[in-house]
Amino acid sequence: MGKTFLLPSYAIIAHRGNSYYYPENTMLSIKNAVKSSVSMIEIDIHMTKDHELVVVHDEKIDRTSNGKGRVRDYTLRELKTFDFGTWKGAHFSNQHIMTLKEVFNYLANENICLLIELKCPHKYPNIVSILLDEIGHSSFPKNQVIIQSFSVKSLIQIAQFDTQISLGLLVKRRNFWLQNLKLKRYRKIVDFINPHYKSVNSRWIAKIHKLGFKTFPYTVNTFQTGLKMFNYGVDGIISDRPELMIDIKDNIIEAGT
Template identity: 25%
Template sequence: MSSTAGRWPYPSLIAHRGAGLYAPENTLAAVRLGAAQGFRMMEYDVKLTRDGVAVLLHDDTVDRTANGRGRAADLSLAELAWLDFGAWHSAPYAGEPIATLHSIAAYTLANDICSNIEIKPTTGQEDATGEQVALLAKALWASAATPPLLSSFSEAALRAAMMAAPELPRALLIAKDIPADWRERAADLQCMGLNLNHRYTTKPMVDAMLEAGYSVAVWTVNDPSRARELLNWGCHAIVTDEIHAVSPMFFS
Protein backbone atom coordinates (compact mmCIF):
# COMPACT_ATOMS: atom_id res chain seq x y z
CA MET A 1 0.00 0.00 0.00
CA SER A 2 0.99 3.63 -0.41
CA SER A 3 3.44 5.27 1.97
CA THR A 4 1.35 8.42 1.52
CA ALA A 5 -1.82 6.82 2.92
CA GLY A 6 -2.09 9.55 5.56
CA ARG A 7 -3.08 11.98 2.83
CA TRP A 8 -6.12 9.87 2.03
CA PRO A 9 -8.69 9.59 4.85
CA TYR A 10 -10.92 7.23 2.88
CA PRO A 11 -11.08 3.49 2.16
CA SER A 12 -8.99 2.09 -0.68
CA LEU A 13 -11.94 0.50 -2.49
CA ILE A 14 -14.88 2.52 -3.81
CA ALA A 15 -18.07 1.11 -5.32
CA HIS A 16 -18.84 2.80 -8.66
CA ARG A 17 -22.26 4.46 -8.85
CA GLY A 18 -23.04 2.48 -5.71
CA ALA A 19 -22.97 -1.12 -6.85
CA GLY A 20 -24.04 0.18 -10.23
CA LEU A 21 -23.38 -2.97 -12.23
CA TYR A 22 -25.36 -5.33 -10.03
CA ALA A 23 -28.17 -2.92 -9.07
CA PRO A 24 -29.60 0.17 -10.77
CA GLU A 25 -26.77 2.69 -10.80
CA ASN A 26 -26.98 5.82 -8.64
CA THR A 27 -29.86 4.54 -6.52
CA LEU A 28 -30.22 3.83 -2.83
CA ALA A 29 -30.61 0.16 -3.77
CA ALA A 30 -27.15 0.22 -5.38
CA VAL A 31 -25.61 1.91 -2.37
CA ARG A 32 -27.24 -0.64 -0.04
CA LEU A 33 -25.91 -3.51 -2.15
CA GLY A 34 -22.41 -2.07 -2.17
CA ALA A 35 -22.55 -1.73 1.60
CA ALA A 36 -23.78 -5.31 1.95
CA GLN A 37 -20.68 -6.43 0.02
CA GLY A 38 -18.42 -4.65 2.49
CA PHE A 39 -17.70 -1.40 0.66
CA ARG A 40 -17.25 1.55 2.99
CA MET A 41 -17.12 4.21 0.28
CA MET A 42 -19.44 4.95 -2.62
CA GLU A 43 -18.98 7.04 -5.74
CA TYR A 44 -22.11 8.53 -7.28
CA ASP A 45 -23.12 11.26 -9.72
CA VAL A 46 -25.13 14.31 -8.68
CA LYS A 47 -26.92 16.97 -10.71
CA LEU A 48 -29.81 19.40 -10.21
CA THR A 49 -33.48 19.13 -11.08
CA ARG A 50 -35.47 22.02 -12.53
CA ASP A 51 -36.39 23.10 -9.00
CA GLY A 52 -32.81 22.88 -7.77
CA VAL A 53 -32.93 19.55 -5.93
CA ALA A 54 -29.71 17.52 -5.97
CA VAL A 55 -30.42 14.04 -7.37
CA LEU A 56 -28.29 11.09 -8.40
CA LEU A 57 -28.05 10.69 -12.17
CA HIS A 58 -25.19 10.15 -14.58
CA ASP A 59 -26.64 11.29 -17.90
CA ASP A 60 -28.15 14.65 -18.76
CA THR A 61 -31.38 12.80 -19.56
CA VAL A 62 -33.37 10.11 -17.78
CA ASP A 63 -33.87 8.15 -21.01
CA ARG A 64 -31.33 5.38 -20.31
CA THR A 65 -32.03 4.71 -16.64
CA ALA A 66 -35.76 5.40 -16.20
CA ASN A 67 -39.08 4.86 -17.94
CA GLY A 68 -39.26 8.49 -19.02
CA ARG A 69 -37.66 10.94 -21.37
CA GLY A 70 -36.04 14.32 -21.15
CA ARG A 71 -33.38 16.21 -19.25
CA ALA A 72 -33.43 16.02 -15.49
CA ALA A 73 -32.76 19.75 -15.47
CA ASP A 74 -36.13 20.29 -17.18
CA LEU A 75 -38.05 18.14 -14.70
CA SER A 76 -39.03 18.86 -11.11
CA LEU A 77 -38.40 16.41 -8.31
CA ALA A 78 -42.14 15.75 -8.20
CA GLU A 79 -42.10 14.82 -11.89
CA LEU A 80 -39.04 12.60 -11.45
CA ALA A 81 -40.73 10.86 -8.53
CA TRP A 82 -43.28 9.39 -10.96
CA LEU A 83 -40.54 7.54 -12.85
CA ASP A 84 -39.18 4.04 -12.33
CA PHE A 85 -35.39 4.06 -12.01
CA GLY A 86 -35.03 0.31 -11.46
CA ALA A 87 -36.94 -1.72 -14.04
CA TRP A 88 -34.44 -0.95 -16.83
CA HIS A 89 -31.82 -2.88 -14.84
CA SER A 90 -33.76 -5.98 -13.81
CA ALA A 91 -37.17 -7.05 -12.56
CA PRO A 92 -36.25 -7.28 -8.86
CA TYR A 93 -35.54 -3.55 -8.85
CA ALA A 94 -38.72 -2.42 -10.60
CA GLY A 95 -40.18 0.64 -8.95
CA GLU A 96 -36.90 2.00 -7.55
CA PRO A 97 -37.32 5.76 -7.09
CA ILE A 98 -34.82 8.43 -7.95
CA ALA A 99 -32.33 9.05 -5.16
CA THR A 100 -31.74 12.50 -3.73
CA LEU A 101 -28.49 13.63 -2.17
CA HIS A 102 -30.46 14.04 1.07
CA SER A 103 -31.47 10.37 1.10
CA ILE A 104 -28.00 9.10 0.23
CA ALA A 105 -26.43 11.32 2.88
CA ALA A 106 -28.85 9.98 5.48
CA TYR A 107 -28.06 6.36 4.64
CA THR A 108 -24.29 6.70 4.33
CA LEU A 109 -23.93 8.78 7.48
CA ALA A 110 -26.07 6.36 9.47
CA ASN A 111 -23.93 3.44 8.28
CA ASP A 112 -20.48 5.05 8.48
CA ILE A 113 -19.95 4.99 4.71
CA CYS A 114 -17.79 7.58 2.97
CA SER A 115 -18.84 9.38 -0.20
CA ASN A 116 -17.20 10.50 -3.41
CA ILE A 117 -19.74 12.91 -4.87
CA GLU A 118 -19.07 13.38 -8.55
CA ILE A 119 -20.53 16.73 -9.56
CA LYS A 120 -22.12 15.87 -12.90
CA PRO A 121 -23.76 19.07 -14.12
CA THR A 122 -26.28 19.08 -16.89
CA THR A 123 -24.55 20.69 -19.85
CA GLY A 124 -24.60 24.45 -19.39
CA GLN A 125 -25.21 24.34 -15.63
CA GLU A 126 -21.66 23.83 -14.44
CA ASP A 127 -21.32 26.82 -12.12
CA ALA A 128 -24.74 26.54 -10.50
CA THR A 129 -24.40 22.81 -9.95
CA GLY A 130 -20.93 23.03 -8.46
CA GLU A 131 -22.01 25.75 -6.07
CA GLN A 132 -25.28 24.20 -4.96
CA VAL A 133 -23.97 20.66 -4.57
CA ALA A 134 -21.02 21.90 -2.52
CA LEU A 135 -23.22 24.00 -0.24
CA LEU A 136 -25.61 21.11 0.28
CA ALA A 137 -22.79 18.66 0.95
CA LYS A 138 -21.32 21.08 3.47
CA ALA A 139 -24.65 21.22 5.31
CA LEU A 140 -25.50 17.52 5.12
CA TRP A 141 -22.06 16.35 6.27
CA ALA A 142 -21.54 19.17 8.79
CA SER A 143 -21.18 16.79 11.72
CA ALA A 144 -19.44 13.96 9.85
CA ALA A 145 -16.02 12.80 10.96
CA THR A 146 -14.98 12.40 7.31
CA PRO A 147 -16.25 14.90 4.73
CA PRO A 148 -17.33 13.80 1.26
CA LEU A 149 -14.81 14.04 -1.55
CA LEU A 150 -16.10 16.26 -4.36
CA SER A 151 -14.86 15.39 -7.84
CA SER A 152 -15.72 16.44 -11.36
CA PHE A 153 -14.53 16.43 -14.94
CA SER A 154 -15.84 19.99 -15.09
CA GLU A 155 -13.23 22.43 -13.87
CA ALA A 156 -15.89 25.15 -13.84
CA ALA A 157 -18.03 23.06 -11.48
CA LEU A 158 -15.06 22.30 -9.23
CA ARG A 159 -14.12 25.97 -9.13
CA ALA A 160 -17.66 26.91 -8.12
CA ALA A 161 -17.56 24.20 -5.44
CA MET A 162 -14.24 25.54 -4.17
CA MET A 163 -15.66 29.04 -3.89
CA ALA A 164 -18.82 27.84 -2.13
CA ALA A 165 -17.27 25.35 0.31
CA PRO A 166 -13.48 25.63 0.23
CA GLU A 167 -13.10 23.32 3.23
CA LEU A 168 -14.47 20.28 1.38
CA PRO A 169 -11.79 18.15 -0.33
CA ARG A 170 -11.76 18.07 -4.11
CA ALA A 171 -10.32 15.84 -6.83
CA LEU A 172 -9.97 16.59 -10.52
CA LEU A 173 -11.29 13.83 -12.76
CA ILE A 174 -9.25 13.17 -15.90
CA ALA A 175 -11.15 11.48 -18.72
CA LYS A 176 -8.37 10.12 -20.92
CA ASP A 177 -4.78 11.23 -21.47
CA ILE A 178 -3.32 13.04 -18.48
CA PRO A 179 -2.62 16.65 -19.55
CA ALA A 180 0.90 18.00 -19.31
CA ASP A 181 -0.31 20.83 -17.08
CA TRP A 182 -2.02 18.58 -14.51
CA ARG A 183 0.00 20.15 -11.69
CA GLU A 184 -1.19 23.63 -12.56
CA ARG A 185 -4.81 22.54 -12.95
CA ALA A 186 -4.88 20.68 -9.66
CA ALA A 187 -3.16 23.52 -7.82
CA ASP A 188 -5.46 26.14 -9.32
CA LEU A 189 -8.50 24.24 -8.03
CA GLN A 190 -6.78 23.50 -4.68
CA CYS A 191 -7.41 19.79 -5.18
CA MET A 192 -6.20 17.15 -2.78
CA GLY A 193 -5.87 14.70 -5.63
CA LEU A 194 -6.61 13.44 -9.11
CA ASN A 195 -8.96 10.66 -10.17
CA LEU A 196 -7.60 8.91 -13.24
CA ASN A 197 -8.88 6.58 -15.95
CA HIS A 198 -6.97 3.33 -15.40
CA ARG A 199 -6.54 2.82 -19.16
CA TYR A 200 -4.30 5.89 -19.24
CA THR A 201 -2.60 5.44 -15.86
CA THR A 202 1.10 4.58 -15.82
CA LYS A 203 3.48 4.06 -12.94
CA PRO A 204 5.68 7.07 -13.81
CA MET A 205 2.60 9.29 -13.76
CA VAL A 206 1.44 7.86 -10.44
CA ASP A 207 4.93 8.34 -9.02
CA ALA A 208 4.95 11.99 -10.15
CA MET A 209 1.56 12.71 -8.60
CA LEU A 210 2.45 11.04 -5.31
CA GLU A 211 5.77 12.88 -5.24
CA ALA A 212 3.89 16.15 -5.76
CA GLY A 213 1.76 15.36 -2.73
CA TYR A 214 -1.53 14.48 -4.44
CA SER A 215 -3.79 11.54 -3.77
CA VAL A 216 -4.45 9.22 -6.71
CA ALA A 217 -7.69 7.32 -7.21
CA VAL A 218 -8.21 5.26 -10.36
CA TRP A 219 -11.42 4.26 -12.17
CA THR A 220 -13.08 2.02 -13.30
CA VAL A 221 -10.95 -1.00 -12.41
CA ASN A 222 -12.73 -4.34 -12.75
CA ASP A 223 -9.77 -6.71 -13.10
CA PRO A 224 -8.44 -7.85 -9.70
CA SER A 225 -4.86 -8.12 -10.96
CA ARG A 226 -4.95 -4.57 -12.31
CA ALA A 227 -6.47 -3.36 -9.05
CA ARG A 228 -3.68 -5.00 -7.08
CA GLU A 229 -1.04 -3.56 -9.40
CA LEU A 230 -2.37 -0.02 -9.00
CA LEU A 231 -2.56 -0.34 -5.22
CA ASN A 232 0.98 -1.67 -5.18
CA TRP A 233 2.08 1.36 -7.17
CA GLY A 234 0.82 3.48 -4.30
CA CYS A 235 -2.56 4.58 -5.66
CA HIS A 236 -4.80 5.49 -2.77
CA ALA A 237 -8.03 4.04 -4.09
CA ILE A 238 -9.67 1.94 -6.78
CA VAL A 239 -13.17 2.65 -8.10
CA THR A 240 -14.82 -0.55 -9.30
CA ASP A 241 -18.01 -2.01 -10.74
CA GLU A 242 -16.93 -5.52 -9.78
CA ILE A 243 -18.08 -5.57 -6.18
CA HIS A 244 -17.45 -9.33 -5.98
CA ALA A 245 -14.11 -9.76 -7.77
CA VAL A 246 -12.56 -6.52 -6.50
CA SER A 247 -13.90 -6.85 -2.99
CA PRO A 248 -12.91 -5.57 0.45
CA MET A 249 -12.82 -9.24 1.44
CA PHE A 250 -9.74 -9.74 -0.77
CA PHE A 251 -8.17 -6.25 -0.82
CA SER A 252 -7.52 -5.03 2.70
Protein backbone atom coordinates in the same frame (compact mmCIF):
# COMPACT_ATOMS: atom_id res chain seq x y z
CA MET B 1 -9.32 25.44 9.45
CA GLY B 2 -7.75 23.13 6.88
CA LYS B 3 -9.09 20.01 5.24
CA THR B 4 -9.64 17.06 7.53
CA PHE B 5 -10.61 14.26 5.12
CA LEU B 6 -9.31 10.94 6.40
CA LEU B 7 -8.45 8.61 3.51
CA PRO B 8 -8.78 4.87 4.22
CA SER B 9 -5.81 2.73 3.22
CA TYR B 10 -6.43 1.11 -0.19
CA ALA B 11 -9.85 2.76 -0.55
CA ILE B 12 -12.42 0.68 -2.41
CA ILE B 13 -14.97 3.00 -4.04
CA ALA B 14 -18.29 1.53 -5.17
CA HIS B 15 -19.00 3.17 -8.53
CA ARG B 16 -22.65 4.32 -8.56
CA GLY B 17 -23.09 1.93 -5.64
CA ASN B 18 -22.78 -1.80 -6.22
CA SER B 19 -23.70 -1.20 -9.84
CA TYR B 20 -22.48 -4.45 -11.39
CA TYR B 21 -25.33 -6.36 -9.75
CA TYR B 22 -27.89 -3.65 -8.96
CA PRO B 23 -29.37 -0.67 -10.85
CA GLU B 24 -26.83 2.13 -10.60
CA ASN B 25 -27.26 5.15 -8.32
CA THR B 26 -30.36 3.68 -6.65
CA MET B 27 -30.97 3.06 -2.96
CA LEU B 28 -30.73 -0.68 -3.65
CA SER B 29 -27.30 -0.26 -5.19
CA ILE B 30 -26.09 1.95 -2.33
CA LYS B 31 -27.47 -0.32 0.40
CA ASN B 32 -25.68 -3.32 -1.08
CA ALA B 33 -22.45 -1.36 -1.40
CA VAL B 34 -22.67 -0.55 2.31
CA LYS B 35 -23.25 -4.25 3.09
CA SER B 36 -20.10 -5.16 1.17
CA SER B 37 -18.03 -3.00 3.56
CA VAL B 38 -16.60 -0.63 0.96
CA SER B 39 -14.56 2.40 2.05
CA MET B 40 -16.48 4.84 -0.12
CA ILE B 41 -19.48 5.16 -2.43
CA GLU B 42 -19.37 7.19 -5.65
CA ILE B 43 -22.53 8.88 -6.92
CA ASP B 44 -23.37 11.36 -9.70
CA ILE B 45 -25.58 14.41 -9.40
CA HIS B 46 -27.64 16.51 -11.78
CA MET B 47 -30.22 19.21 -10.99
CA THR B 48 -33.96 19.23 -11.62
CA LYS B 49 -36.17 21.96 -13.01
CA ASP B 50 -37.05 22.94 -9.43
CA HIS B 51 -33.39 23.01 -8.35
CA GLU B 52 -33.23 19.70 -6.48
CA LEU B 53 -30.00 17.72 -6.65
CA VAL B 54 -30.72 14.18 -7.81
CA VAL B 55 -28.54 11.10 -8.06
CA VAL B 56 -28.29 9.95 -11.67
CA HIS B 57 -25.39 9.53 -14.08
CA ASP B 58 -26.75 10.66 -17.43
CA GLU B 59 -28.04 14.06 -18.41
CA LYS B 60 -31.05 12.22 -19.86
CA ILE B 61 -33.11 9.59 -18.04
CA ASP B 62 -33.66 7.43 -21.14
CA ARG B 63 -31.04 4.75 -20.39
CA THR B 64 -31.78 4.11 -16.71
CA SER B 65 -35.53 4.66 -16.42
CA ASN B 66 -38.83 4.10 -18.19
CA GLY B 67 -38.99 7.81 -18.95
CA LYS B 68 -37.39 10.02 -21.56
CA GLY B 69 -35.86 13.47 -21.62
CA ARG B 70 -33.40 15.62 -19.70
CA VAL B 71 -33.25 15.72 -15.92
CA ARG B 72 -33.34 19.52 -15.94
CA ASP B 73 -36.69 19.55 -17.77
CA TYR B 74 -38.48 17.70 -14.95
CA THR B 75 -39.43 18.63 -11.41
CA LEU B 76 -38.43 16.24 -8.65
CA ARG B 77 -42.05 15.16 -8.21
CA GLU B 78 -42.25 14.29 -11.91
CA LEU B 79 -38.98 12.35 -11.86
CA LYS B 80 -40.16 10.35 -8.84
CA THR B 81 -42.93 8.85 -10.99
CA PHE B 82 -40.43 6.98 -13.18
CA ASP B 83 -38.98 3.53 -12.52
CA PHE B 84 -35.18 3.54 -12.31
CA GLY B 85 -34.71 -0.17 -11.66
CA THR B 86 -36.50 -2.24 -14.30
CA TRP B 87 -33.90 -1.53 -17.02
CA LYS B 88 -31.51 -3.74 -15.00
CA GLY B 89 -34.12 -6.48 -14.57
CA ALA B 90 -37.84 -6.82 -13.86
CA HIS B 91 -37.11 -7.91 -10.27
CA PHE B 92 -35.57 -4.46 -9.62
CA SER B 93 -38.81 -2.60 -10.30
CA ASN B 94 -39.98 0.34 -8.16
CA GLN B 95 -36.57 1.88 -7.67
CA HIS B 96 -37.00 5.64 -7.82
CA ILE B 97 -34.57 8.47 -8.36
CA MET B 98 -32.96 9.69 -5.13
CA THR B 99 -32.10 13.16 -4.00
CA LEU B 100 -28.68 13.93 -2.58
CA LYS B 101 -30.44 14.74 0.68
CA GLU B 102 -31.86 11.22 0.81
CA VAL B 103 -28.40 9.73 0.31
CA PHE B 104 -26.95 11.92 3.06
CA ASN B 105 -29.76 10.89 5.43
CA TYR B 106 -29.31 7.20 4.70
CA LEU B 107 -25.53 7.26 5.13
CA ALA B 108 -25.45 9.67 8.10
CA ASN B 109 -24.81 6.89 10.63
CA GLU B 110 -22.58 4.77 8.44
CA ASN B 111 -18.81 4.81 8.74
CA ILE B 112 -18.35 5.41 5.04
CA CYS B 113 -17.13 8.17 2.73
CA LEU B 114 -18.99 9.69 -0.20
CA LEU B 115 -17.43 10.62 -3.54
CA ILE B 116 -19.81 13.00 -5.35
CA GLU B 117 -19.33 13.61 -9.05
CA LEU B 118 -20.65 16.96 -10.21
CA LYS B 119 -22.05 16.34 -13.70
CA CYS B 120 -22.40 18.99 -16.43
CA PRO B 121 -22.12 21.93 -14.00
CA HIS B 122 -22.11 24.47 -16.84
CA LYS B 123 -25.70 23.45 -17.64
CA TYR B 124 -27.02 24.07 -14.12
CA PRO B 125 -26.86 27.67 -12.88
CA ASN B 126 -25.95 27.92 -9.18
CA ILE B 127 -25.42 24.18 -8.79
CA VAL B 128 -22.13 24.71 -6.94
CA SER B 129 -23.68 26.93 -4.28
CA ILE B 130 -26.69 24.61 -3.97
CA LEU B 131 -24.41 21.59 -3.54
CA LEU B 132 -22.28 23.28 -0.90
CA ASP B 133 -25.39 24.45 0.94
CA GLU B 134 -26.74 20.90 1.05
CA ILE B 135 -23.45 19.56 2.34
CA GLY B 136 -23.31 22.29 4.97
CA HIS B 137 -26.84 21.60 6.23
CA SER B 138 -26.54 17.82 6.12
CA SER B 139 -25.95 15.57 9.12
CA PHE B 140 -23.40 13.72 6.98
CA PRO B 141 -19.87 14.72 8.08
CA LYS B 142 -18.11 17.08 5.69
CA ASN B 143 -14.80 15.34 6.31
CA GLN B 144 -16.28 12.19 4.73
CA VAL B 145 -17.09 13.96 1.45
CA ILE B 146 -15.04 14.43 -1.73
CA ILE B 147 -16.43 16.35 -4.70
CA GLN B 148 -15.00 15.40 -8.08
CA SER B 149 -15.59 16.72 -11.57
CA PHE B 150 -14.10 16.94 -15.05
CA SER B 151 -14.68 20.70 -14.79
CA VAL B 152 -11.63 22.53 -13.43
CA LYS B 153 -13.65 25.75 -13.45
CA SER B 154 -16.24 24.29 -11.08
CA LEU B 155 -13.58 22.88 -8.75
CA ILE B 156 -11.93 26.30 -8.58
CA GLN B 157 -15.30 27.82 -7.73
CA ILE B 158 -15.88 25.27 -4.95
CA ALA B 159 -12.40 25.91 -3.52
CA GLN B 160 -13.15 29.63 -3.40
CA PHE B 161 -16.39 29.07 -1.48
CA ASP B 162 -15.20 26.32 0.86
CA THR B 163 -11.54 25.69 1.73
CA GLN B 164 -12.33 22.64 3.89
CA ILE B 165 -13.94 20.31 1.38
CA SER B 166 -11.77 17.79 -0.46
CA LEU B 167 -11.74 17.95 -4.26
CA GLY B 168 -10.85 15.60 -7.09
CA LEU B 169 -10.14 16.26 -10.75
CA LEU B 170 -11.41 13.60 -13.13
CA VAL B 171 -9.30 13.17 -16.26
CA LYS B 172 -10.55 11.58 -19.47
CA ARG B 173 -8.16 9.30 -21.28
CA ARG B 174 -8.13 11.47 -24.40
CA ASN B 175 -7.24 14.57 -22.32
CA PHE B 176 -4.69 12.85 -20.12
CA TRP B 177 -1.54 14.18 -21.79
CA LEU B 178 -2.82 17.77 -21.64
CA GLN B 179 -3.94 17.61 -18.00
CA ASN B 180 -0.68 15.90 -17.10
CA LEU B 181 1.22 19.01 -18.23
CA LYS B 182 -0.86 21.18 -15.88
CA LEU B 183 -0.60 19.11 -12.70
CA LYS B 184 1.48 21.66 -10.77
CA ARG B 185 -1.20 24.30 -11.39
CA TYR B 186 -3.80 22.17 -9.64
CA ARG B 187 -1.93 21.67 -6.36
CA LYS B 188 -3.65 24.58 -4.60
CA ILE B 189 -7.08 23.51 -5.86
CA VAL B 190 -7.50 19.73 -5.76
CA ASP B 191 -6.40 16.87 -3.54
CA PHE B 192 -7.07 13.96 -5.91
CA ILE B 193 -6.27 13.34 -9.58
CA ASN B 194 -8.59 10.57 -10.81
CA PRO B 195 -7.77 9.33 -14.33
CA HIS B 196 -9.05 6.53 -16.53
CA TYR B 197 -7.21 3.41 -15.39
CA LYS B 198 -5.66 2.85 -18.84
CA SER B 199 -3.71 6.10 -18.41
CA VAL B 200 -2.01 4.89 -15.22
CA ASN B 201 1.40 3.32 -14.66
CA SER B 202 3.74 3.13 -11.67
CA ARG B 203 5.87 6.03 -12.89
CA TRP B 204 2.85 8.31 -13.14
CA ILE B 205 1.64 7.29 -9.67
CA ALA B 206 5.05 8.13 -8.23
CA LYS B 207 4.89 11.55 -9.90
CA ILE B 208 1.40 12.20 -8.56
CA HIS B 209 2.45 11.33 -5.03
CA LYS B 210 5.57 13.47 -5.26
CA LEU B 211 3.38 16.45 -6.17
CA GLY B 212 1.21 15.77 -3.10
CA PHE B 213 -1.89 14.33 -4.79
CA LYS B 214 -3.77 11.10 -4.13
CA THR B 215 -5.34 9.12 -6.97
CA PHE B 216 -8.40 6.92 -7.59
CA PRO B 217 -8.32 5.44 -11.13
CA TYR B 218 -11.70 4.61 -12.72
CA THR B 219 -13.41 2.23 -13.62
CA VAL B 220 -11.56 -0.97 -12.67
CA ASN B 221 -13.67 -4.12 -13.04
CA THR B 222 -11.34 -7.11 -13.53
CA PHE B 223 -9.08 -9.02 -11.15
CA GLN B 224 -6.00 -8.53 -13.33
CA THR B 225 -6.49 -4.78 -13.66
CA GLY B 226 -7.30 -4.35 -9.98
CA LEU B 227 -4.15 -6.21 -8.95
CA LYS B 228 -2.10 -4.12 -11.37
CA MET B 229 -3.49 -0.87 -9.94
CA PHE B 230 -2.67 -1.88 -6.38
CA ASN B 231 0.85 -2.89 -7.43
CA TYR B 232 1.28 0.53 -9.04
CA GLY B 233 0.60 2.09 -5.65
CA VAL B 234 -2.78 3.77 -6.19
CA ASP B 235 -4.60 5.19 -3.16
CA GLY B 236 -7.94 3.68 -4.11
CA ILE B 237 -9.92 2.07 -6.92
CA ILE B 238 -13.27 3.12 -8.36
CA SER B 239 -15.11 -0.02 -9.44
CA ASP B 240 -18.52 -1.38 -10.46
CA ARG B 241 -17.39 -4.58 -8.70
CA PRO B 242 -16.34 -3.44 -5.22
CA GLU B 243 -16.53 -6.91 -3.68
CA LEU B 244 -13.96 -8.20 -6.19
CA MET B 245 -11.65 -5.27 -5.38
CA ILE B 246 -12.05 -5.95 -1.65
CA ASP B 247 -10.95 -9.56 -2.25
CA ILE B 248 -7.83 -8.32 -4.05
CA LYS B 249 -7.09 -5.84 -1.28
CA ASP B 250 -7.50 -8.51 1.41
CA ASN B 251 -5.19 -10.90 -0.48
CA ILE B 252 -2.53 -8.21 -0.79
CA ILE B 253 -2.72 -7.36 2.91
CA GLU B 254 -2.64 -11.04 3.87
CA ALA B 255 0.37 -11.68 1.64
CA GLY B 256 2.20 -8.79 3.26
CA THR B 257 1.69 -10.01 6.83
